[in-house]
Amino acid sequence: MSWRAFIKPIFVVCYSLLICITLPFLILKLYEKSAPAIVSAWFVAGLFVLGxxxxxxxxxxxxxxxxxxxxxxxxxxxxxxxxxxxAADAWLALIFPSFAIYFDTLRECYEAYVIYNFLAFLLNYLRSEFPDLRCVIEQKPQMKHLPPFCFLNSWKMGRVFIDHCRHGALQYTVIRPLTTAIALICEMVGVYGEGDFNFRHAFLYLTIINNVSQIWALYCLVMFYRCTRLELSPMKPVAKFLCVKFVVFMSFWQSILIAVLAATGVIRKVEAWKLYDVQSIGIALQVNTKFSYFDNNFCYIVYATC
Incomplete structure (x- = not known):
């Protein structure tokens, strides 16, 4: 009997044990006398994460x-x-707020890894269906850049176009871990200033760098899709592209929005809550509903054995 036959039963048993341990802990904490509001957030976020x-x-x-x-x-x-x-990052950051930046560091590095794997997934699919992908793209009409990058010279169709799209997307996989590491160091020495758009803090500069890097990576993925949409059509690339765009870039823009709302006074400080807490709650509340759509678009059924 193959080892794969034991994966599902082991998973069900382990996850059942996890729920049996975690859920009573959350309920006890929730019903403790004078439980702070953050404990209620633990409970609600924990339910979404466990789902x-x-x-x-x-x-x-x-x-x-x-x-x-x-x-x-x-x-x-x-x-x-x-x-x-x-999901794990969001919940652990709520429970252990002093370690939130370390959890977020790991998550952000994996975000960059996801971009690399998504691009590799698209390229591997195309190369399996079209072994001479370079020649296929060379036969296509010259593509012009989209606003606001119309001033750039057009990329020559063929290998040059593929390289520009690949390098443009993959630069994010280098810059994001680098800026994350810098943010971690700045936080440790007290000059990061999460959510503070002050020129004396590193948060503003790293946010600008990440923003530019993300926009360019997203733009290169869009250009690649525009060029190969007919070849990619059998694997429904639009839904997959939107899923990856939502998952990877959502947390960054959510953190910026929260920081802006906090800086303008729309979000006011509640007890000992920090921006990390609000950000973690936002992620935890979204994973159960929107990430299920993410899973559906990378379904196993098309690969299932008969």
């Missing part, structure tokens, strides 16, 4: 059981791990 993680892990397990196309499925599995990592 989101099994959906994603079950899809990962199904891909492992029906591992019929390693060239594509290894990237899908790596992309799907983003959901439990997001």
């Amino acid at each position: 989101a993680i099994p959906i994603s892990l079950w899809t990962i397990i199904e891909h492992m059981i029906n591992y019929t196309n390693p060239l594509l499925q290894r990237h899908i599995i790596r992309i799907l791990w983003m959901v439990p990592i997001y």
Whole structure:
């Protein structure tokens, strides 16, 4: 009997034990006398997280059981791990706020890894269907840049175009971990200033760098899709592209929005809550509903063995 036959029963038992341990802990904390508001946030966020993680892990397990196309499925599995990592990061950051920046550091590095794997997934699919992809793209009409990058010279169709799109997307996988590491160091020496747009703090400068890097990576992915949308159409690339865009870039823009609202006084300080707490709650509340759509678009069924 294959080892894959034992994956599902082991997962069900382990996750049931996790729920049996975690849920009573949350309920006890919730009903303690004078429990602070943050404990209620633990409980609500914990329920959403406990609901989101099994959906994603079950899809990962199904891909492992029906591992019929390693060239594509290894990237899908790596992309799907983003959901439990997001969920665990959000909840642990609420419970251990002093370690939130370390949890977020790991999550942000994995975000960059997801971009790499998504691009590799698209390229591997195209190369499996069109072995001479360079020649296919060379036969296409010259593509012009979209606003606000109309001033750039057009990329020559063929290998040059592929390289520009690949390098443009992959620069984010280098810059994001680098800026995350710098943010971690700045936080340790007290000059980061999370949510503070003061020129004396590193938060403003790192936010600008991340913003530019993300916009360019997203733009290069859009250009790549515009060029290859007909070739990619059998694997429904729009839904997958929107999923990755939502997951990877959502947390960054959410953190910026929260910081702006806090700086303008729209969000006021409540007890000992910090911006990390608000950000973590926002992520935790979204993973159960929107990330299930993420899993559905990387479904295992098309790879299932008969």
